[in-house]
């Protein structure tokens with residue numbers, strides 16, 4: 001080894017050491033203190049259960065006590081309590097697929113908030129506190145029988161006072177869903193909206209994006225055929241009017257949630273949790289010959 005090699009090796013070592021030091025140092029802020037660790041409640045939370053709570057928190061699939069005395073209230077005014085009614089399956093509220101979901105006497109207005117960006121920009125603790133807070137929220141006992149989107153929308157449109165409905169554990173499950181388990185629909189399809197809520201409309205395009213259709217066919221054969229048949233038309237879903245293919249092509253905003261977290265109240269549980277597999281499946285189901293309307 002020449003002196004030059006030795007020098008080179010020494011410098012390489014010092015340089016590598018500096019890199020390593022830099023990498024370790026990255027976890028610290030300017031004052032040399034580490035960012036606070038995520039709360040234990042969040043780390044231990046179950047985002048899959050959070051997804052089911054988001055759909056309909058009092059369903060049996062979430063483990064909800066079926067002797068809860070408020071069950072009749074939730075059932076009779078379900079759209080006033082389901083997160084998905086006010087924030088959408090895509091978490092985009094009235095700026096996403098629910099741009100045309102107008103309120104009725106029996107369901108409130110869709111919120112204009114973008115929960116996806118809210119969830120991304122807040123810490124788990126901030127989201128937890130936002131869900132827990134009572135101020136400005138609707139009491140469970142609020143009278144919803146007089147709700148009228150034209151003349152009396154204020155109370156019904158408010159977010160329920162979930163701090164009095166959920167345990168801390170359930171709130172953490174929801175936070176984990178919002179931050180980690182909810183699928184970012186932009187990986188699954190493109191969309192364009194026209195007009196404004198509640199009279200606007202949406203069109204979907206590029207369903208499945210860069211997913212692989214033939215691997216999606218294999219996933220369908222492995223996980224869906226047993227119930228839905230080879231062409232997804234064994235029985236009609238969603239009120240008896242859709243094949244699986246047509247449903248996915250018309251409601252791609254919704255199906256990712258059903259396929260990942262299950263169709264509550266039916267025998268269809270969680271089928272596909274991997275996002276790339278979901279993309280492949282989406283891509284496959286755009287084939288209208290194989291999966292007819």
Ligand code: HEC
Nearest residue numbers: 054080081082083086108111130136156157158159160174
């Ligand atoms: C009846 C409609 C309605 C329902 C149901 C509803 N929300 Fe909301 N949500 C709103 C409205 C309106 C706001 C904005 C005002 C506010 O923060 O109270 C909001 C705000 C939020 C925020 C932001 C809070 C903040 O402080 O910035 C989060 C997070 C959220 N909702 C999550 C959820 C989750 C999770 C559920 C279901 C467990 C849910 N919402 C159910 C209407 C609703």
Ligand code: HEC
Nearest residue numbers: 223224227236237238239244247255258263266267268271
């Ligand atoms: C164990 C049986 C079973 C399996 C497996 C299954 N499903 Fe389902 N699926 C059902 C039943 C039952 C329904 C509810 C039918 C109804 O009431 O409309 C349903 C509903 C649906 C719906 C309609 C959702 C809605 O909003 O109404 C879609 C879309 C769907 N399934 C797609 C799939 C796909 C894709 C797979 C495979 C990844 C799959 N299912 C696997 C039984 C199953």
